Amino acid sequence: MNEMIKPASGGLVPTAPTRRDIGIRRRYAAERRFRFYGLAAIAFGLAFLFILLWSVVSKGYTAFQQTEITLPIEFSEKVIDPGNKRATDPNVLVTANYPLLMRNALAEKLGVSATDRPALKQISAMVSDSARVTLRDMVAADPSIIGKTVPVTVLASANVDSAFKGQIDLSVAETNRKVSDQQIGWMNQLAEQGVLAKGFNTGLFVNGNSSRPEAAGLGVALVGSLYLMGIVLVLSLPIGVAASIYLEEFAPKNRLTDLIEVNINNLAAVPSIVYGLLGLAVFINFAALPRSAPLVGGLVLTLMTLPTIIIATRAALRAVPPSIRAAALGLGASQMQTIFHHVLPLAMPGILTGTIIGLAHALGETAPLLLIGMVAFVANVPATPLEPSTALPVQIYMWANEAERAFSERTSGAIMVLLAFLIIMNLGAIMLRRRFERRW
Amino acid sequence: MNIMTEAAAEAALEKKMNTVPLKMVGKDVSVYYGEKRALFDVNLDVRENTVTALIGPSGCGKSTFLRTLNRMNDTIGGCRITGTITLDGEDIYDPSIDVVELRARVGMVFQKPNPFPKSIYENVAYGPRIHGLARNKADLDVLVEQSLQRAGLWNEVKDRLHESGTGLSGGQQQRLCIARAVAVSPEVILMDEPCSALDPIATAKVEELIYELRSNFTIVIVTHSMQQAARVSQRTAMFHLGNLVEENDTDKMFTNPDDQRTQDYIMGRFG
Numbered sequence: 065m066n067e068m069i070k071p072a073s074g075g076l077v078p079t080a081p082t083r084r085d086i087g088i089r090r091r092y093a094a095e096r097r098f099r100f101y102g103l104a105a106i107a108f109g110l111a112f113l114f115i116l117l118w119s120v121v122s123k124g125y126t127a128f129q130q131t132e133i134t135l136p137i138e139f140s141e142k143v144i145d146p147g148n149k150r151a152t153d154p155n156v157l158v159t160a161n162y163p164l165l166m167r168n169a170l171a172e173k174l175g176v177s178a179t180d181r182p183a184l185k186q187i188s189a190m191v192s193d194s195a196r197v198t199l200r201d202m203v204a205a206d207p208s209i210i211g212k213t214v215p216v217t218v219l220a221s222a223n224v225d226s227a228f229k230g231q232i233d234l235s236v237a238e239t240n241r242k243v244s245d246q247q248i249g250w251m252n253q254l255a256e257q258g259v260l261a262k263g264f265n266t267g268l269f270v271n272g273n274s275s276r277p278e279a280a281g282l283g284v285a286l287v288g289s290l291y292l293m294g295i296v297l298v299l300s301l302p303i304g305v306a307a308s309i310y311l312e313e314f315a316p317k318n319r320l321t322d323l324i325e326v327n328i329n330n331l332a333a334v335p336s337i338v339y340g341l342l343g344l345a346v347f348i349n350f351a352a353l354p355r356s357a358p359l360v361g362g363l364v365l366t367l368m369t370l371p372t373i374i375i376a377t378r379a380a381l382r383a384v385p386p387s388i389r390a391a392a393l394g395l396g397a398s399q400m401q402t403i404f405h406h407v408l409p410l411a412m413p414g415i416l417t418g419t420i421i422g423l424a425h426a427l428g429e430t431a432p433l434l435l436i437g438m439v440a441f442v443a444n445v446p447a448t449p450l451e452p453s454t455a456l457p458v459q460i461y462m463w464a465n466e467a468e469r470a471f472s473e474r475t476s477g478a479i480m481v482l483l484a485f486l487i488i489m490n491l492g493a494i495m496l497r498r499r500f501e502r503r504w
Numbered sequence: 505m506n507i508m509t510e511a512a513a514e515a516a517l518e519k520k521m522n523t524v525p526l527k528m529v530g531k532d533v534s535v536y537y538g539e540k541r542a543l544f545d546v547n548l549d550v551r552e553n554t555v556t557a558l559i560g561p562s563g564c565g566k567s568t569f570l571r572t573l574n575r576m577n578d579t580i581g582g583c584r585i586t587g588t589i590t591l592d593g594e595d596i597y598d599p600s601i602d603v604v605e606l607r608a609r610v611g612m613v614f615q616k617p618n619p620f621p622k623s624i625y626e627n628v629a630y631g632p633r634i635h636g637l638a639r640n641k642a643d644l645d646v647l648v649e650q651s652l653q654r655a656g657l658w659n660e661v662k663d664r665l666h667e668s669g670t671g672l673s674g675g676q677q678q679r680l681c682i683a684r685a686v687a688v689s690p691e692v693i694l695m696d697e698p699c700s701a702l703d704p705i706a707t708a709k710v711e712e713l714i715y716e717l718r719s720n721f722t723i724v725i726v727t728h729s730m731q732q733a734a735r736v737s738q739r740t741a742m743f744h745l746g747n748l749v750e751e752n753d754t755d756k757m758f759t760n761p762d763d764q765r766t767q768d769y770i771m772g773r774f775g
Contacts (some may be wrong), residue, residue: 396608
């Protein structure tokens with residue numbers, strides 16, 4: 065019917081009705097396909113993120129708890145100072161056989177005879193070597209404690225800790241595992257009596273490094289990383305912002321500035337280990353700064369972070385609308401006033417975001433620190449940035465190289481701490497960006 | 505008789521216009537953007553307390569000329585200017601002239617309203633503050649109020665001086681920009697198509713404002729609207745392809761222009 069009418073109504077109109085639906089189903093199908101690809105890509109990424117987090121958290125969450133033994137200990141004078149010479153020779157208190165105190169107290173608690181040497185040896189192995197330091201420090205702080213019986217909390221050995229957390233497979237033959245059936249029995253007995261229990265692992269955040277996993281902590285690494293971040297922030301933010309403002313607002317556009325721009329972009333892509341070599345050559349060998357010091361690490365990471373900050377800052381400055389500049393200049397503001405009163409405040413969110421991302425990058429950087437010696441075994445928390453220290457990622461690297469089961473748990477725990485810091489920093493970046501939201 | 509008086513009146517008017525002192529004088533002004541020449545030996549005078557309109561098709565150089573009057577072209581890389589422009593007899597391109605001081609004397613209002621992303625008060629107070637025009641807070645408050653009143657914005661914003669200037673409507677924003685320019689007491693105000701982004705009602709308000717400001721300021725306005733030029737200006741200059749085609753009293757320009765191209769442009773035959 066239609067075809068009959070159409071030609072009659074308009075002579076110029078083509079006889080067949082115009083078809084607009086050619087390929088329309090294929091177009092929709094293509095769109096659906098593309099959406100599916102996108103979703104698949106996101107799902108793929110999320111799956112790997114989940115696997116990563118799961119493997120870290122499932123292995124690491126136990127590191128935040130530590131098995132402790134709490135029982136009254138007699139600070140027997142017979143053991144600590146048999147010759148009663150401590151008044152004349154204070155060294156006696158330092159070299160005394162403190163583990164013996166612990167062993168005797170435990171043996172008594174478990175009803176083991178003082179003459180059963182193999183059993184006593186096994187009991188000794190249940191307590192961390194760090195108990196020696198704990199007891200010695202108590203005596204050093206208050207020598208009058210000698211002769212009294214005082215309740216003390218010491219760490220259980222790493223093997224007992226692992227066994228108590230259920231990480232040791234008890235179906236393995238006794239000779240092939242590090243805890244004997246006897247020790248397991250005692251452990252359960254002590255746990256029933258409330259002597260042995262799990263507590264929050266403050267040592268993980270306070271202690272320095274140790275060869276005994278149960279006593280090893282991130283204290284030095286946290287302080288070292290804090291120094292590093294402080295130095296990087298204090299140096300790279302002003303230098304980076306000053307360089308960007310000059311390049312973006314004042315520098316003439318010529319070959320030299322083009323060359324500088326190309327170089328900055330290239331520096332941002334230089335492998336970080338190269339910055340470590342540079343730091344080794346310049347700061348340690350030439351400028352004779354101390355090795356393993358956060359100061360040198362901070363300088364190296366500053367050099368590494370600068371290009372990132374400069375690129376982010378220049379982008380933020382460029383994003384400020386020219387109309388704001390024109391308005392200020394048209395009022396008779398000098399170029400300096402225009403930049404500091406109007407352009408910089410508007411560019412601030414971008415600058416801060418770039419800086420924090422640069423800092424987060426620097427926080428997780430390991431390779432350059434290895435080269436300037438921040439990979440050392442450091443047991444004491446550094447008081448100044450000139451003292452030897454490590455950093456969080458380096459500590460993770462070091463612990464990951466250790467063989468004990470307890471160190472693998474701590475490695476994952478340390479990764480969780482590092483991730484927590486990164487998340488906090490990124491949240492900070494988001495909050496700053498919201499706070500200084502662009503308002504034009 | 506009648507014709508005689510009319511001619512006499514016209515002559516008298518012309519004489520009157522010609523005796524108005526010259527505020528700015530452009531002599532053989534040429535502007536180059538790199539290799540490209542944007543203005544060709546323009547000779548144009550700006551008279552005191554007069555609104556001078558610059559008209560012409562897009563790309564004819566009228567905005568370029570306007571921007572030479574307060575050296576805003578300095579901020580564009582590769583821009584070169586020859587010829588002389590004087591303000592009260594002083595060459596504004598003389599090395600001894602401070603460009604910051606010049607821009608305080610020759611203010612500018614832009615095509616798109618561009619208030620600072622700060623409060624209304626801060627927008628107006630910024631200029632006086634950087635030029636040290638107010639000795640204390642009370643002085644500054646007075647100056648801000650006066651400027652907003654002159655821009656006809658005071659009654660609309662007096663209760664929200666500390667709210668953001670970007671929250672105003674487009675027309676209010678543009679009047680805020682005019683208040684901001686007025687606050688530093690310039691001698692000349694340059695306006696680069698100040699109404700092109702505004703609706704007709706806001707445009708009418710701004711035009712009315714321009715008409716009032718004439719008694720205190722010398723105004724140069726670039727516009728694409730013939731009606732606007734006819735309504736607000738006393739003198740009109742017509743640009744075409746970088747040349748000044750004709751400069752005349754606005755009344756004469758729109759009734760009996762000397763140049764055929766002006767006639768064609770006004771009649772809408774090109775542009």
